[in-house]
Amino acid sequence: MVELRDLVKAHEDWRLREAINLQASENVMSTEARSLLSTDFAHRYTLPEDLVPGLAGLKNAYRGTKHTDAVEALSERYARDLFRSAFASLKPLSGHLAGFMLLQACCKRGDRILVVSSAHGGYDGYMPGYLPEYLGLTVDFLPFDERTWNVEAKAAADAIIETKPRLVLVGASLILFPYNLRWLRGACDDVGTILGYDASHVLGLVAGGEFQRPMMEGVDVLSASTHKSFPGPQGGLFLSNRKDLFDRAMQTFLWRIQDNAHWNRIASTAQVFLEMKEFGGAYAKQVVANSKALGKQLDLRGFPVKFASLGYSRCHQIHVDPIVLRDAWGLTPAQFADRLEANNLIVDAVGRIGTSEVTRMGATEDEMQSIAGLIVRAARGEDVRVEVAEVRAGLRLSFVFPS
Numbered sequence: 001m002v003e004l005r006d007l008v009k010a011h012e013d014w015r016l017r018e019a020i021n022l023q024a025s026e027n028v029m030s031t032e033a034r035s036l037l038s039t040d041f042a043h044r045y046t047l048p049e050d051l052v053p054g055l056a057g058l059k060n061a062y063r064g065t066k067h068t069d070a071v072e073a074l075s076e077r078y079a080r081d082l083f084r085s086a087f088a089s090l091k092p093l094s095g096h097l098a099g100f101m102l103l104q105a106c107c108k109r110g111d112r113i114l115v116v117s118s119a120h121g122g123y124d125g126y127m128p129g130y131l132p133e134y135l136g137l138t139v140d141f142l143p144f145d146e147r148t149w150n151v152e153a154k155a156a157a158d159a160i161i162e163t164k165p166r167l168v169l170v171g172a173s174l175i176l177f178p179y180n181l182r183w184l185r186g187a188c189d190d191v192g193t194i195l196g197y198d199a200s201h202v203l204g205l206v207a208g209g210e211f212q213r214p215m216m217e218g219v220d221v222l223s224a225s226t227h228k229s230f231p232g233p234q235g236g237l238f239l240s241n242r243k244d245l246f247d248r249a250m251q252t253f254l255w256r257i258q259d260n261a262h263w264n265r266i267a268s269t270a271q272v273f274l275e276m277k278e279f280g281g282a283y284a285k286q287v288v289a290n291s292k293a294l295g296k297q298l299d300l301r302g303f304p305v306k307f308a309s310l311g312y313s314r315c316h317q318i319h320v321d322p323i324v325l326r327d328a329w330g331l332t333p334a335q336f337a338d339r340l341e342a343n344n345l346i347v348d349a350v351g352r353i354g355t356s357e358v359t360r361m362g363a364t365e366d367e368m369q370s371i372a373g374l375i376v377r378a379a380r381g382e383d384v385r386v387e388v389a390e391v392r393a394g395l396r397l398s399f400v401f402p403s
């Protein structure tokens with residue numbers, strides 16, 4: 001009978017040692033950050049009185065929390081410094097819950113919001129039937145230019161001024177290029193609209209000063225996952241430059257969105273903030289260079305990658321053209337992903353290829369050339385497992401403090 005430990009070991013051997021992970025929404029942690037996940041913080045609660053009506057005057061409803069409280073204060077300070085934000089919270093357990101927190105802080109029932117449509121890579125959780133329905137919000141979509149894979153800044157500014165939504169929320173799951181936040185900010189200012197950014201996918205690049213710096217470019221509130229291009233444990237982050245919105249986020253959080261915050265995760269994320277402060281610039285630059293190189297190398301081999309004239313990407317992922325994949329290669333994105341998986345090359349089945357994790361593992365443009373060759377051969381149905389293992393064997397965790 002297969003035991004739990006056998007499954008965990010088999011998973012780790014495969015995903016950490018044999019496979020090359022090109023999933024845009026995943027990453028790997030340093031040994032130090034990983035080890036913080038299994039500290040005593042994993043067992044503990046806190047319950048700050050400022051969140052609990054009737055407990056005013058108590059420092060914390062739980063005892064034994066002095067170090068936990070200090071870790072919370074430290075992690076929030078690191079987050080504020082790294083992202084240049086006035087306020088920060090690491091309490092949300094995921095990017096989705098951070099987005100929930102953002103919507104709840106900014107909006108009341110009956111409000112209207114403008115988001116990136118899922119047809120244009122926007123996050124499904126913000127589509128009408130999901131979080132907005134739950135919170136009683138009406139959703140409209142930002143005008144989008146499919147040729148530049150970006151929000152059409154001028155048309156969006158006009159729509160904001162004309163329709164005066166409560167919130168404009170940019171950010172997406174299939175994001176490739178930075179937004180023109182200046183135009184959006186200007187329009188939001190004209191009509192008193194809040195500007196939000198879901199940086200779940202690009203947080204690691206933002207930490208390294210690549211892509212864009214939303215909190216310095218006029219964004220009021222930001223939500224994010226801490227485990228996609230940002231190489232942390234799975235978790236969420238909420239930032240705000242407005243005290244009123246931050247206070248409301250905290251007041252509407254406890255017992256509505258969640259209770260306990262998982263302090264081991266927060267300690268681990270704080271460690272990754274330190275790593276990103278030190279190495280984030282070099283990591284983020286290499287991630288973007290690798291995306292561009294991978295796009296080009298695939299293109300040179302006749303594999304369909306979108307947006308060649310725009311350099312393929314400015315972030316941690318490139319987008320396979322599903323139409324050409326179907327017509328010229330006879331593959332759906334899911335069949336493509338299956339052929340790669342059979343060769344220990346891991347991608348998702350929605351046509352994204354990500355470079356965060358391989359960059360964290362030390363890959364540069366040279367490895368992108370090898371990996372592109374392997375992707376193309378695997379897509380053609382060849383068995384390239386031996387060559388994948390060779391490339392994988394040359395990768396080592398990078399952008400971490402010496403142990």
Ligand SMILES: Cc1ncc(COP(=O)(O)O)c(C=O)c1O
Binds near residue numbers: 025123171200224
């Ligand atoms: C843009 C965006 N926001 C939020 C989320 C949800 O993140 P999490 O999985 O951390 O809840 C995702 C997930 O893929 C995402 O792509």
